[in-house]
Amino acid sequence: MTEPNxxxxxxxxxxxxxxxxxxxxxxxxxxxxxxxxxSLRLHYKALEITCHGIPWLAFWLSLNWLFNCPDLIPLQINILCALILDIVVVGLVKAFFRRRRPIGNKNDAFVQIGPDNYSFPSGHTSRAAMIAYIFMFVWPASIIFYPPMLAWVVGLAMSRVLMERHYLLDVGGGILLGILEGIVMNMLWLGDDTAKAIYNQFADEKIEGGEYHV
Structure with a gap:
């Protein structure tokens, strides 16, 4: 039998x-x-880890339970939702396009499973762009943090290409996707009461100001 094209x-x-x-x-x-x-090649791996989905999820989940600060809970819950959104969307897009990574890519990536084996789009850059967008336009941080955030996004994007993890189009698509995810999160941003109510479903103690606080 002939193999289908x-x-x-x-x-x-x-x-x-x-x-x-x-x-x-x-x-x-x-x-x-x-x-x-x-001379910065030794730092590319560190940059890779700074925006990997697993460390970000682990860090943000830990943050939610280690620091019970009512004022920060809405941000923590919304960022957690944003991270889940990014991981799901990137995984679906990668699985759809199935673009192979560059030939020069070494098989030494930090925890690469399933759709992570594909190249388009870059999940690291989409995540970095989304986080930067949120802290610049949705939950604005102090302007003094803008330059390091932007430097982080640009440095991460360049490192993904120079490590031959991705093509230029992959990181460009990742940045665009991250901005779109930030816009979506801005539209779907959970209010304080809703975020605290979600937190209360998993926390051992009720927090002041939550919808279900008694």
């Missing part, structure tokens, strides 16, 4: 992907050839 992207999309691969390869050669960037 695998679905292939249309010609125009294949041309875009080929161009993306070519430009990415040139960018990697250029970037890794620069002394300042080359």
């Amino acid at each position: 695998k679905s292939r992207p249309p010609g125009w999309l294949r041309s875009i992907l080929n161009l993306d691969e070519e430009v990415t390869k040139k960018f990697v050669v250029w970037g890794n050839g620069l002394s300042p960037l080359h």
Whole structure:
């Protein structure tokens, strides 16, 4: 029996992907050839961990239970919802497109399972962009944190390409997806009473100001 033909992207999309691969390869050669960037290669793995979904979920879940501060609970619950949203959306998009990672990618990523094996979009950059968007436009932090947040997003995006984890189009798509997720979270942002009510469903103690506090 003849093996059925695998679905292939249309010609125009294949041309875009080929161009993306070519430009990415040139960018990697250029970037890794620069002394300042080359000296930072040891830090790329650390950047990778700073926006991995599992550490973020573990950290934020721990934060919810270790620091019982009523004023921060709405933020904690909403960020937790945002992280879950990002993981689900990125997983679905990766599973749909199934783009292979660059050939130069080393099999040393921190906890890579299921759809994580695919390249488009970059979940790390989508998560970073979403978090930065939330702390800049939804729950604005002090403006002094904007430069380091933006530097984190840009540095993370560049490191994903220079490590050959992703193509340029992957990180660009990840940033765009993260911004869209931030906009969605802004529209779906849970109010204080709702967030505290959700927290009360899992906390051992009722918190002051919660809908079910007695």
